[in-house]
Amino acid sequence: MSATRVCSFSELEQDEALRVEVDGTPISVVRDSNDEVHAIGDTCTHGDISLSEGFVEGDTLECWAHGSAFSLRTGKPLNLPAYEPVPVYAVQIDGDDVLIDINVKKEN
Template identity: 85%
Template sequence: MSASRVCALSALEQDTALRVEVDGVPIAVVLDSAGEVHAIGDVCTHGDISLSDGFVDGDTLECWAHGSAFSLRTGKPLNLPAYEPVPVYAVTIDGDDVLIDPTVTKEA
């Protein structure tokens, strides 16, 4: 599979997560305060909650329901109650297009 356009770069708000779905895979896309775009699995591994409804702080995304924060770079949980990581996807920027392939995960 090749990468799919998920949104326009100009549509992303800094320090806010946007939920997208590519071939049935829910993904949270985040433009962090440093201007880097990240894509991680949108489902909290603790409570089956959408992470894109959570809070962005630096390079972390915190689940609004139980407070588990996940690294946007590695997908690893940084605190309990979550202890399983979420997938992290490679992001390609082509002009104003944000492209993600949900079959290709980044190595931590």
């Protein structure tokens, strides 16, 4: 895994999203209520809206503009108006470092 450090684990607030960029790719990094860290594409597939400005609930990230919720595990939209998934990236925790490899996408 050729991962890039994007932040520290301690920087991530529980149940909130943090927007980062890896080689120009916008990514939402989320620490869920179980302290699992997820990385999904930051741009809502319904519109050009940053998902990291949305709301985390359980294992979903909801777009603040139109309400589409995306699974943090699969990237699939769980309701309309979005119908296309966002990419989900591999995450590795090394000590306090959060590493993301944008070349390794999890299967939707």
